[in-house]
Amino acid sequence: MKFSSSISAATAPTSRRLAKGGLAMALATTSQLVVPAYVSRHLAVTAFSSSFQVQQARAISSTTQLGMSSKMDQSFVTWSFDEPCKTMSWSPLSSASLMVESKSDEWDEDADLVFVGVFSPKKDKNKEQEEDDGDGDETEDEEPTVTLSGGAKDLDDKLGGALSNIMSENAKAFKNGAKAGSTTPTLRVFADGKAKRYIVVGLGSPPDEGKAFEGVGSAVGKALASKCDAEKKVATAKFLLPSSVAADEASMKDLSATFYSTLYVDNRFRTGKKVKTPAEDLKSLSLIADGDSPSGLETALEAGSKLATGVCMTKDIVNAPHNVLNSVSLADTAKRLAEESGGSLKCTILGKKECEERGMGAYLGVARASETEPQFIHITYTPQGDVKKKVGVIGKGLLFDTGGYNIKTSMMELMKFDCGGAAAVLGAARAVGALKPPGVECHFVVAACENMISDKGVVPSDILTASNGKTIEVLNTDAEGRLTLADALVYCDKELDCESIIELSTLTGACMVALGKSVCGVWTDNDDLAEELKDVCKVTEEKAWRMPLEKSYNELLESKIADIKNIGTRYGGSITAALFLQNFVSKKKPFAHLDIAGPVWDDKTGATGYGAKLVTEWVRRQGE
Numbered sequence: 001m002k003f004s005s006s007i008s009a010a011t012a013p014t015s016r017r018l019a020k021g022g023l024a025m026a027l028a029t030t031s032q033l034v035v036p037a038y039v040s041r042h043l044a045v046t047a048f049s050s051s052f053q054v055q056q057a058r059a060i061s062s063t064t065q066l067g068m069s070s071k072m073d074q075s076f077v078t079w080s081f082d083e084p085c086k087t088m089s090w091s092p093l094s095s096a097s098l099m100v101e102s103k104s105d106e107w108d109e110d111a112d113l114v115f116v117g118v119f120s121p122k123k124d125k126n127k128e129q130e131e132d133d134g135d136g137d138e139t140e141d142e143e144p145t146v147t148l149s150g151g152a153k154d155l156d157d158k159l160g161g162a163l164s165n166i167m168s169e170n171a172k173a174f175k176n177g178a179k180a181g182s183t184t185p186t187l188r189v190f191a192d193g194k195a196k197r198y199i200v201v202g203l204g205s206p207p208d209e210g211k212a213f214e215g216v217g218s219a220v221g222k223a224l225a226s227k228c229d230a231e232k233k234v235a236t237a238k239f240l241l242p243s244s245v246a247a248d249e250a251s252m253k254d255l256s257a258t259f260y261s262t263l264y265v266d267n268r269f270r271t272g273k274k275v276k277t278p279a280e281d282l283k284s285l286s287l288i289a290d291g292d293s294p295s296g297l298e299t300a301l302e303a304g305s306k307l308a309t310g311v312c313m314t315k316d317i318v319n320a321p322h323n324v325l326n327s328v329s330l331a332d333t334a335k336r337l338a339e340e341s342g343g344s345l346k347c348t349i350l351g352k353k354e355c356e357e358r359g360m361g362a363y364l365g366v367a368r369a370s371e372t373e374p375q376f377i378h379i380t381y382t383p384q385g386d387v388k389k390k391v392g393v394i395g396k397g398l399l400f401d402t403g404g405y406n407i408k409t410s411m412m413e414l415m416k417f418d419c420g421g422a423a424a425v426l427g428a429a430r431a432v433g434a435l436k437p438p439g440v441e442c443h444f445v446v447a448a449c450e451n452m453i454s455d456k457g458v459v460p461s462d463i464l465t466a467s468n469g470k471t472i473e474v475l476n477t478d479a480e481g482r483l484t485l486a487d488a489l490v491y492c493d494k495e496l497d498c499e500s501i502i503e504l505s506t507l508t509g510a511c512m513v514a515l516g517k518s519v520c521g522v523w524t525d526n527d528d529l530a531e532e533l534k535d536v537c538k539v540t541e542e543k544a545w546r547m548p549l550e551k552s553y554n555e556l557l558e559s560k561i562a563d564i565k566n567i568g569t570r571y572g573g574s575i576t577a578a579l580f581l582q583n584f585v586s587k588k589k590p591f592a593h594l595d596i597a598g599p600v601w602d603d604k605t606g607a608t609g610y611g612a613k614l615v616t617e618w619v620r621r622q623g624e
Contacts, residue, residue: 084372088329091316093308094263096228096279098256098301101238101286102293103151111286112234113197115224116152116163117241119206120178121145146176151240151290159198162187167200177202181219183227197234199227203245216245217254218541221304224255225262228279235283243291249300250539252287256304259285261311261609266319303435310431310616311609313337317423318600318607322400322416327367327448330399330419331375334426334446338379341433350376358495360447360487361465362472366480367449369404369457376491377422379429379444381619388439389622392498393615394488395425396481396505397448404451404477405459417607418481420600421504422446424611431616439623443496447484451477463562466490470583473562481507482566482580489584489591500529500590502618503581504611510573511547511595520544520599520610523578524592533592533618540613543599547574554579 101107108114146167148156156163166184167174174184182202188195201223207213228237245251263278270276287297317325317333331349338347352373355364360376367374377397398418402408408415429444458464462474464483467490472483485503492498511521520537522544524530530546537544556568556576564583568576578593585591599610 084326085324085329087332088316088320088325089268090333091264091266091268091312093260093305093312094279094282096263096282097284098259098305099284099286100293100298100301101288103240103288103290107151107240107288108155108196108238111196111236111238113199113228113231113237114155115199115201115227115237115239116155117201117203117220117239117245118146118148118152118167118177119203119242120176121147122205150242151288155198155240159187159189162189163198163200174200174202178204179219180204180216181223183223186227186231197231201239203242206244213245213248213251215541217248217251218258221255221258222262224285225259225279228282228285229263233281234279235281237282237285238288239285240288240290243289243294246287246289246297247294249294249296252297252300253304253307256301257307257311257613258304260305260308264308264312264315264609266316266606268316268324269321306434307431307613307616309434310427310429310612312427313430314423314427314609314612315607317426318417318420320416322450325416325419326372326399326450327370327375327397328372330397330422330426330446330448331377334377334379334429337426337430337433341430344381344383344436345429345433346380346382348378348380350378355487358487358491359465359467359469360491361467362483363447363449363487365458365462365464365474366398366404366451366483367447369452369454370450371452372450375448376488377426377444377446377448378491379426381429381432381440381442381444383436383438383440383623385438387441388624390441390443390497390499391619391622392443392445392492392496392501393425393428393619394445394485394492394501394503395419395421395423396485396503396507397422397446398481398484398506399448399450401451401478401480402453404453404457404480406476406478407453408478414601417601418451418506419448420506420596420611421594422448423600423607424504424596424615427609427612428615428619431612432619435616435620437620437623440619442619442622443492443498445488445492447488449484451480466584468494468584470564471562473559473565475565476567479567479577481505482577485581486584489581493585493589498589500622501585502529502533502592502594502615504594504596504615506597506600507593507595508574508577508597510577512598514547514574515545515598517598517601518543521547521574521595522592523547523549523575523595524590525549525582525587526590526592529590529592532621533594533614536614536617536621540617542610542614544594544614547578549578549582550575551579 166187170184174182180203184200187198201220203216228234265276265278267275335347338345355374355376364374401415401418425444425446458474458477460475460477464472466486485505492501515521522533553572553576557564557580559565574595581593596611600608602608
């Protein structure tokens with residue numbers, strides 16, 4: 001991944017890791033552990049059974065006494081001095097169940113926390129136009145008052161108008177639910193020595209007839225998860241919502257996916273009191289339609305949870321440090337994805353020999369400096385029934401990027417996220433394998449390696465030959481991702497003969513400079529594919545923007561002695577990177593490059609899961 005050196009360098013303390021090989025290997029291979037007392041006082045161990053089922057980190061009792069030094073053992077339990085980590089643990093979804101419940105007269109009685117969804121009244125369109133034109137009364141900012149009906153009104157009457165009152169008291173902030181996902185403060189009602197809690201949730205304005213709900217499901221799902229976490233000692237929660245929302249399967253799938261994604265937590269590297277469990281007491285959240293319960297509601301919620309497993313997988317991969325996640329442990333993750341899919345996914349790993357036979361000199365040139373051997377990952381999703389279209393999805397899989405001999409002077413501590421494209425692709429593979437969309441055969445491809453420094457590493461001025469025969473002059477070893485992608489693209493195009501190909505990568509810092517950290521850049525010559533991706537991103541609420549492919553910039557990639565060089569000038573770096581990739585795909589095939597360097601990482605929370613939903617939805621649509 002190529003970043004401008006103008007960004008100020010970040011400094012970080014160097015930590016010394018000591019590893020005792022025997023203990024480390026024992027911890028990595030068995031769930032039956034005997035740990036010295038002096039270790040158990042300081043460590044919580046994540047253990048792996050032979051079937052790779054991850055056990056939760058738990059404290060180990062201090063019963064074993066050995067005649068050993070009392071000095072705290074600092075060994076990191078997933079690796080040893082001589083061997084790289086060979087597997088990566090996965091974070092589970094929240095154990096809370098999303099359920100469907102029919103409405104009864106006493107539907108709220110056994111709930112610790114009750115959510116009530118309300119639509120905001122529609123504004124008068126003439127008044128809205130006046131406000132837009134600046135002709136309205138600017139001294140007033142009143143929202144139309146919500147008139148509760150159905151089950152919500154019955155509950156309000158039962159509570160003596162308390163719901164209406166709390167909406168009225170917080171009208172300025174809540175705006176009567178005009179923004180989907182907005183909430184009132186918690187209303188506490190004490191009875192029989194117990195406090196029951198009520199929260200009104202805004203659903204926005206109801207859509208016009210024939211129009212779809214937009215963004216309601218994800219906004220509400222996030223609000224529900226956040227409140228279930230904030231309200232402590234909540235075991236059972238219920239959500240009363242209008243039947244029109246409950247009947248919208250897309251919204252309910254989004255609600256479920258976002259609910260579980262919001263409750264995601266990465267405890268794999270935490271111990272003791274540092275372990276966090278969002279909404280730890282929550283056992284169930286029941287959705288209750290205010291009317292007849294729609295037939296497809298349970299299916300939609302289940303689909304959302306399957307999508308969430310993909311998003312969480314994407315977060316796990318990006319969050320994992322390099323001493324846990326390397327090309328071998330990523331390949332192991334891919335194999336396990338196929339194993340858990342029930343046959344819908346098949347995984348093939350091409351090793352060094354197979355890659356050499358295919359002439360993948362660009363990929364192998366980068367991988368040459370890695371501690372682990374190259375692992376070219378290919379997961380195939382095959383649907384039941386006829387295949388209408390065969391597509392390829394490629395993710396950049398640099399598990400760590402030092403910059404190589406053009407070593408990075410800044411942001412290196414973040415370069416574990418340089419596998420963000422691979423993370424999105426494998427996360428989507430997990431979701432697609434679970435959702436099983438009809439009509440589309442999809443090939444998920446990742447050329448996994450690291451960009452390291454060693455006596456075998458590529459140096460500036462080296463010339464590599466890609467698998468399509470093109471020679472590449474490497475003028476900057478920190479522009480390595482495009483080299484690995486070159487052979488992956490040829491593989492999807494020539495060997496697999498995919499009809500359409502999209503590729504996701506954390507490719508350039510230049511894209512982040514242009515679009516910031518929230519928006520992905522899209523480069524394609526195919527207008528139909530551009531529109532597809534634009535519509536998909538609107539549905540999945542992952543921001544993207546089409547960027548120019550200025551053909552005259554190709555001259556910036558001309559080499560004096562090879563077919564092409566791997567960088568242009570300091571200007572237009574994200575464009576020349578996209579132009580470089582076009583040399584490895586047939587011009588007749590729809591192809592799009594997505595630079596996701598910005599949105600894969602949030603400085604406050606870590607991995608975002610960006611791209612998993614986008615790829616899953618795009619693949620699903622190809623079979624329609």
